[in-house]
Amino acid sequence: MIPFDFAYYRPETVDEAWGCYFNLVSANKKPLYYAGGTEIISMARVNSSVFDAVIDLKGIPACHQLTLQDGAFIIGSGQTLTRIAEFGAYPLLSQTVKRIADHTIQGQITIGGNLAGTVKYREAALPLMISNCRVKIMTRDGLLEMPFLQIFDGRLRLKEGEFLVSLTIDENDLQLPYNHVKKTKMAKIDYPLITLAAMKKGPEIKAAMTGYGDKPLLLPADMLNNDSLPPAERITNMIKLLRDDCKSDLSGSKEYKEFVLQGILEQLFKNFAEGS
Amino acid sequence: MHYAGDSIIELHVNGESKSVAVKPSHTLLDVLRKQLSLTGAKPGCANGDCGACTVLIDAMPVKSCLMLAVEAIGRQITTVEGLKDAPIQDAFIRNWGFQCGYCTSGFLMVCHALAMHHPNAEQSVIEEWLQSNLCRCTGYAEIKDAIQSILSGNLHRHRQRGAFF
Numbered sequence: 001m002i003p004f005d006f007a008y009y010r011p012e013t014v015d016e017a018w019g020c021y022f023n024l025v026s027a028n029k030k031p032l033y034y035a036g037g038t039e040i041i042s043m044a045r046v047n048s049s050v051f052d053a054v055i056d057l058k059g060i061p062a063c064h065q066l067t068l069q070d071g072a073f074i075i076g077s078g079q080t081l082t083r084i085a086e087f088g089a090y091p092l093l094s095q096t097v098k099r100i101a102d103h104t105i106q107g108q109i110t111i112g113g114n115l116a117g118t119v120k121y122r123e124a125a126l127p128l129m130i131s132n133c134r135v136k137i138m139t140r141d142g143l144l145e146m147p148f149l150q151i152f153d154g155r156l157r158l159k160e161g162e163f164l165v166s167l168t169i170d171e172n173d174l175q176l177p178y179n180h181v182k183k184t185k186m187a188k189i190d191y192p193l194i195t196l197a198a199m200k201k202g203p204e205i206k207a208a209m210t211g212y213g214d215k216p217l218l219l220p221a222d223m224l225n226n227d228s229l230p231p232a233e234r235i236t237n238m239i240k241l242l243r244d245d246c247k248s249d250l251s252g253s254k255e256y257k258e259f260v261l262q263g264i265l266e267q268l269f270k271n272f273a274e275g276s
Numbered sequence: 277m278h279y280a281g282d283s284i285i286e287l288h289v290n291g292e293s294k295s296v297a298v299k300p301s302h303t304l305l306d307v308l309r310k311q312l313s314l315t316g317a318k319p320g321c322a323n324g325d326c327g328a329c330t331v332l333i334d335a336m337p338v339k340s341c342l343m344l345a346v347e348a349i350g351r352q353i354t355t356v357e358g359l360k361d362a363p364i365q366d367a368f369i370r371n372w373g374f375q376c377g378y379c380t381s382g383f384l385m386v387c388h389a390l391a392m393h394h395p396n397a398e399q400s401v402i403e404e405w406l407q408s409n410l411c412r413c414t415g416y417a418e419i420k421d422a423i424q425s426i427l428s429g430n431l432h433r434h435r436q437r438g439a440f441f
Binding site for chain 2: 007045102
């Protein structure tokens with residue numbers, strides 16, 4: 001049971017949502033954008049998040065797209081992980097979102113919620129960080145489009161009242177060879193010790209991971225692809241470079257995470273060398 | 277659409293329309309149990325981890341502790357009370373699929389949906405779906421036996437009986 005009252009709004013357009021947010025703010029209310037609701041309800045139940053209103057974005061068609069169109073895969077921010085996985089247009093993303101939470105919850109969690117929520121792992125971001133992905137954001141100047149990495153540096157850098165409307169991934173990146181690894185402390189369904197997503201575009205490997213530190217990280221492409229060094233040396237150099245980013249937590253110590261990452265990267269190089 | 281304070285809303289539950297007075301802060305689980313007296317969905321962790329509160333929304337399993345009742349307007353809600361002798365219920369009895377029984381209604385809903393959507397589900401799919409629910413008596417093997425026992429045979433008959441809303 002949620003121990004406080006709030007109002008519920010379900011706008012039908014991005015402009016209506018924007019107006020609703022600022023009307024509430026000007027009435028000294030604290031609104032939250034709402035989609036799947038799993039995190040907001042969990043936190044509200046224990047008073048970790050208190051607000052006056054939720055603005056449910058699921059009724060907005062622009063937030064509900066899921067289509068291959070004009071050479072791109074377009075995903076509305078209100079699409080659930082289940083629907084994205086089942087649509088299957090981007091196998092690396094499908095595989096990544098199918099390992100977030102459990103199967104039932106995946107039917108409620110939205111990709112926008114996973115990216116914009118407070119849980120630090122944001123696993124759905126990994127395939128977006130390494131592909132040619134653009135985002136559409138609702139801002140005071142209307143809808144703005146920009147590269148995903150311009151607005152995401154481990155978390156979405158949204159200003160007051162802004163919200164994610166959709167993601168667009170270049171279709172040339174959808175079917176590339178990829179690897180996805182999720183290591184957890186014990187159970188299959190858990191937050192990640194390390195989750196890594198990687199793809200190979202031509203000769204170049206791109207990889208991003210989460211769980212290693214406080215936020216999703218891109219692996220340094222120059223080191224990952226430095227063919228003048230053998231893979232083992234590249235791995236050692238990357239682990240050294242990322243030493244300050246690596247954090248101990250309940251899932252594992254810093255030293256253990258470095259050890260696990262070394263194994264993941266050895267397997268990654270092997271898999272890509274073998275063409276898988 | 278906008279709701280604040282107490283509002284009368286219409287929910288479509290187990291094939292029937294029900295008018296209920298809710299606040300936006302009421303979860304679907306609260307409304308089902310306290311207002312509609314449908315106590316089959318159980319409060320467990322209230323945090324989306326255990327699955328004891330699972331119901332079907334438009335034929336897909338949902339943890340009702342993590343859904344607001346107002347979100348369910350216009351959707352088809354099925355609780356364990358709406359199964360009405362579905363094959364999975366008989367299969368749980370035949371395969372000893374429950375011990376204390378607290379998790380049973382949640383598992384029944386997940387298994388029922390699985391049988392509807394994947395009548396020829398492979399092991400990996402069965403495990404993926406079942407991993408959404410916890411049984412503290414650890415009767416997982418029997419629950420898996422129960423779902424496997426209905427995957428190939430009874431689905432068509434089940435659909436004809438109209439037990440699925």
